[in-house]
Amino acid sequence: MTAFVHLHRGDAPLIVAMPHTGTDLAGLDARFVSPWRARRDADWHIDRLYAFAADLGATIVRTTVSRSVIDANRDPSGASLYPGQATTELCPTTTFDGEPLYAGPARDEAEIARRRAAFFDPYHAAIAAEIARLRAAHPRIVLYDAHSIRSRIPRLFDGELPQFNIGTNGDATCDPALTAAVSTACTADQIVNGRFRGGWTTRHYGRPASGIHAIQMELAIRGYAPEPAAPDETNWPPAFDPAFAAPLTATLRNVLNACLDFAK
Template sequence: MSGWLHILRGDAPLIVALPHTGTDLADVAGQFRSPWIARRDADWWVDRLYAFAHDMGATTVRTAISRSVVDVNRDPSGASLYPGMATTELCPTTDFDGAPLYVAGGPDAGEIARRRETWFDPYHAALTAEIERLRAAHGRVVLYDAHSIRSHIPRLFDGTLPQFNIGTNGDASCDPALTAAVAAAAGPDQVVNGRFKGGWTTRHYGRPGDGIHAIQMELAIRGYMDEPDVPDEANWPPAFDPARAAPLTAVLADVLAACLAFARQGA
């Protein structure tokens, strides 16, 4: 564990990655137009939502750095994960609603390279090391990339997002049996490879033929906290309430249990 990179190791064949729960604006906080806006699109409380994962033997890897500083779930080459659709960059210059993040412009190429070297590369070195450690002991390893997002963001998607959004890069990042098991555990309010097909983590690490199965879960935030129609500094983020989140947590426990059952079938 470093000041910003948190790894809790388990011995089960499951890694839960938490790339967007961080709110630390690091040494660039003064460049943002508003610290609140720079933090607004975090995956709020997802690390608390999955706090039970370690009790199941899972390994968790989390960065405390805000996605507005550097998004560790974007292609480091700068290529869009969703060509032709609205999205954000490796070092985002706008928030999810399209509003500018910076007082003036944004980071230049040199600054983007610095942020990648300082935070992106160590995060992925840690993920790689944990995958290799567990893959040496197990026939299969599941990498579960955990996310959440507001239920309504017109710039990114129409209407209301399903509660559970499962991404497998069009069935390329994991065995279809894992997708089916996760979908069954999630229940009816879900979609597979809908608006969110998996970010760079899922696409980069998922190699089913090598025993590494990567799957992304994007949750609509309404499932675990009361979501205001219009987030503002007075109401966002709502405090995490374990009792309010308990029904969703129970479903997520079933989802991770399904991931473990799948992984152990390959033992």
């Protein structure tokens, strides 16, 4: 384990992975246009929103490094997960809105390799180790990849994103019964394998035939935090208020219990 990987170990057949909660710029602050811009696209407060998962016996793995330093949910080879669609890279050069991240020259291949070894590889080593540990104790386990995003980002998708965006890469990463159970636990404001079909984490680890079922949940931030129409440095990120988030938290508790019921 490194200082950039936080692990809470549980014994239930459920791992909650959080690749984008980090805001640590790893000493690169001066290279970015601004620290605020470099942190803006984080999955804000997801670790607090899912804190209850520990009470369910889940294992929680998260990285504290900003996705602007390296995105722990991208293919490390650099291949796009969404060919033909706008996205960001393993070590992003732009924000979700297409704004430049770097004030000067962007990172080169040697720098990408350094960041992968320092931040990406330890995070995924932790996930792989926990999968092996729990799979040895359970016939099947669920890897739940937890995310959130602004409700409106025209560069990435049209209109307003549904509240719940379930990704299984067309049920390649998990049994359809798990997809159905998670979908049933959500409200009607949802889509399965829409704009977000599951990132590298779900696609890499999901092996239903081997008892490893991976599913991604991308939440629209509006469901758990007051989301401004136009985020700027005066209003972003929105504060986390447990009372505001309570209705969505209750739904997410049902979602994770559905994952546990499937695994058990």
